[in-house]
Amino acid sequence: MIELIRGRLIHVDDTGNMIEIIDKPLTTLCKSMEIMFGDVTLDKNLIEPTEDIYDYIVEKIYSMPEYAYDISFETFKQNPKEKILIAFNKFFFDMIEKHENTGRYTD
Amino acid sequence: MRTLEDIQTNYLAIDFFLTMSCNKDCHYCTSYTLEQRNLTVDMEFLKSTLHYLRNYKCRINLLGGEPGLVKNLYEVIAEVKSNPNHVCEVLSNSTVRRRYPDVLKDPDVVYVEHMVLDFYEHEITKLGPKSYEFHDVNDMNNYNLVIKTPNFERYKELYPEDMKKLSHKNTLWKQFNGRSPIFHVDEQAAEIDRKMCAAFPMVPVIDFEKQHIVHCSKKFANNSILSKNFDLTQENIDKMMTFKLFKYESYCETCTEYVNPKGHFPLRKYVSLLNV
Numbered sequence: 001m002i003e004l005i006r007g008r009l010i011h012v013d014d015t016g017n018m019i020e021i022i023d024k025p026l027t028t029l030c031k032s033m034e035i036m037f038g039d040v041t042l043d044k045n046l047i048e049p050t051e052d053i054y055d056y057i058v059e060k061i062y063s064m065p066e067y068a069y070d071i072s073f074e075t076f077k078q079n080p081k082e083k084i085l086i087a088f089n090k091f092f093f094d095m096i097e098k099h100e101n102t103g104r105y106t107d
Numbered sequence: 108m109r110t111l112e113d114i115q116t117n118y119l120a121i122d123f124f125l126t127m128s129c130n131k132d133c134h135y136c137t138s139y140t141l142e143q144r145n146l147t148v149d150m151e152f153l154k155s156t157l158h159y160l161r162n163y164k165c166r167i168n169l170l171g172g173e174p175g176l177v178k179n180l181y182e183v184i185a186e187v188k189s190n191p192n193h194v195c196e197v198l199s200n201s202t203v204r205r206r207y208p209d210v211l212k213d214p215d216v217v218y219v220e221h222m223v224l225d226f227y228e229h230e231i232t233k234l235g236p237k238s239y240e241f242h243d244v245n246d247m248n249n250y251n252l253v254i255k256t257p258n259f260e261r262y263k264e265l266y267p268e269d270m271k272k273l274s275h276k277n278t279l280w281k282q283f284n285g286r287s288p289i290f291h292v293d294e295q296a297a298e299i300d301r302k303m304c305a306a307f308p309m310v311p312v313i314d315f316e317k318q319h320i321v322h323c324s325k326k327f328a329n330n331s332i333l334s335k336n337f338d339l340t341q342e343n344i345d346k347m348m349t350f351k352l353f354k355y356e357s358y359c360e361t362c363t364e365y366v367n368p369k370g371h372f373p374l375r376k377y378v379s380l381l382n383v
Contacts, residue, residue: 053306053350057377059299070374080381 002042002096004030025062026095032061032068033088037081046089054080054087062091108214111248114194116376118166119348120310122324123156125183127316129173131200131234133224135256135284139172145316147178153186156313157193159344164380166194166217168310175202181209184216198252201235214247219279221252226262231269244275251278259283282365284325296366304366305355307377311347313339320344322353325364332358350381 001012002021009021009030021027033040061068076084125148129139157167167187174180174197187195196217197203203210204220211218220242224232233239242249251273253259263270296304305323312321319336320343321327326334335356337343346352 051306051350052354053303053377053381056299056303056306057374060303060372063297063299064368067374071378075375076378077381080378083381084378 004034004040004042007031021096023095023099026092028065029058029062029088029092032065033085036068036071036076037085040088041085042092043089044093046086047093048086050083050086050090054083055091057084058087058091108246108248109194111217111250114166114196114217116373117379118164118194119307119376119380120166120168120196121160122168122170122310122312123153123315124170124172124312124321124324124327125174125177125315126172127328128176129171129200130176130202131173131224133200133234135254143176146176148180148183148315149318150179150182150186152315152318153183156339157186157190159339159341160348161190161192163344163348164192165348166196168196168198170198173200173202175199175204175206180207184210184213188215201233201239204235204239211247211249217248217250219250219252221254223251223253225254225256226258226266228262228265231266241269241272242277243272244277249277252281253278254281254283256283282367284364295363296368300366300368300372301359301362302355303372304362305359306350306353307347308353309366309371311353320347320352322356323358325362326358334358348380350377 003010003012004027007027009023009027011019011021013019030040030042126145127140128143128146129136129141132139132141160167169177169180169183169187171177177183180197180203184195184197187193194217195215196219197210198219198221201220201222203218210216220235222233222235222239222241224234226232241251253273308323308325310324312324312327313319314321314327314336317336319339321334321336323334326332335353337347337352343352
């Protein structure tokens with residue numbers, strides 16, 4: 001399980017050990033999402049197909065964090081909010097998986 | 108009256124290519140023909156298109172070619188304005204100012220005049236009569252549009268008076284797009300920006316000659332690979348307005364059109380429209 005705790009990405013394993021994931025851009029993305037939504041939910045089970053535009057928006061916020069400040073939480077209607085969260089989770093776990101495969105987080 | 112900022116932020120733009128005919132031949136333009144054809148807009152087609160778009164907030168850009176050549180332009184504008192969800196914008200090379208002067212007096216119609224052909228060493232070449240002055244600061248939603256061509260960058264210092272006349276809120280500066288074979292492209296947007304552009308391009312087109320939806324206005328004519336097009340149906344319009352119709356195409360990958368990395372894609376505009 002991965003959680004955002006005090007602005008840091010923490011991997012908590014089954015026995016309760018906590019390991020910080022050092023990935024500045026990914027942590028910044030999580031913080032941006034927190035700003036947009038008030039809270040972030042990191043859950044692989046949320047992932048389901050969404051339209052490409054939501055993936056692009058998340059990818060854009062990843063590459064340009066200030067883009068998230070264009071918008072306040074109040075402007076979101078429920079549906080796009082959910083879809084952006086789904087796209088965010090998809091992006092987030094893709095990145096984690098990619099880095100796990102390269103051994104970046106486990107070395 | 109809606110402000111330009113409000114319109115640019117909250118409305119998605121859709122180009123209506125009313126006719127391909129134009130009375131000018133700007134060296135950086137590809138979507139025109141000097142052949143005078145289709146100069147009367149099919150009102151039935153216009154009405155059905157606007158009907159499909161009735162529930163969406165959109166900025167209808169009347170373009171061409173040159174919309175000033177259209178014989179029933181007042182009628183077209185009145186029809187577009189009849190829906191409160193739609194904002195009417197007209198882009199002209201000043202022919203509209205000459206033939207349809209009332210458009211400039213209507214603050215509900217955004218009138219954008221693309222009058223400067225280019226900057227040269229000896230003069231700023233205008234598309235309209237030399238006596239036509241640039242639009243001054245006004246609240247009538249009349250704007251100058253100037254393209255920052257390589258010549259603009261090279262010679263702008265030579266025209267301090269004209270630059271002063273153009274430096275105000277009613278002038279829109281457009282990044283040079285590199286469509287001309289003469290100039291090379293200096294800048295290219297990041298791939299992700301082009302992906303976003305592909306999802307809802309800047310901007311999709313309703314082609315009034317062939318009566319269908321065109322994905323990208325930049326791959327419209329005179330390109331080796333042309334844009335994808337779609338039938339004009341309620342289903343396709345609904346898909347288009349909810350970002351489900353257009354995909355990142357092979358021609359997007361090689362697109363040399365400069366995409367403004369931020370300004371064209373304010374997130375506010377997207378989220379307010381994603382859940383129509």
